Amino acid sequence: RKEVEQDPGPFNVPEGATVAFNCTYSNSASQSFFWYRQDCRKEPKLLMSVYSSGNEDGRFTAQLNRASQYISLLIRDSKLSDSATYLCVVMRTRGSTLGRLYFGRGTQLTVWP
């Protein structure tokens, strides 16, 4: 079973729409959670960390449910510039003291005018 599972999409939404992405992780020992964003033909970049209490950064809201091993990302008032692939990422230590990141395959979002 994959460490991190995401719906690959694609999600095609109009500007101004609200869109939600979901992600599940298989290992309950996972310690930290993130959303990364990857633009076409570019490298991934950290969008936001995800905290147990849920957190918000402008139009973006991330939620974590440890009991269900479920992570979500909500984007409100979508902009054209939000078009990208969103990667769900979990971290846990495995053997060494260095935390290792496990990436989902990504969910593709296209926002149209």
Next chain:
Amino acid sequence: DVKVTQSSRYLVKRTGEKVFLECVQDMDHENMFWYRQDPGLGLRLIYFSYDVKMKEKGDIPEGYSVSREKKERFSLILESASTNQTSMYLCASSLTGASTNEKLFFGSGTQLSVL
């Protein structure tokens, strides 16, 4: 801003060639990583290093080796390139790895084609 530089954006090699992919970071980060990214498979960890001359296997190390002789430089080596190693290779670095909110900084990637 942290800069992670990969030596080539595009590379074309022949089957059986020895291939070196170079990565340099300029922020004195302790940890460096090599991933490959393939459509439908996402990012997969090949090798990582948490100190000079230290390395650990990731999830798909077969057919690869690495070298970290200096803190800022982490090289990925394909001893004998094969067509199934055609992929986008991404190098990344992070500061300590001990923090639970560790941020990875990625290079812009090397698209390797093995013919």
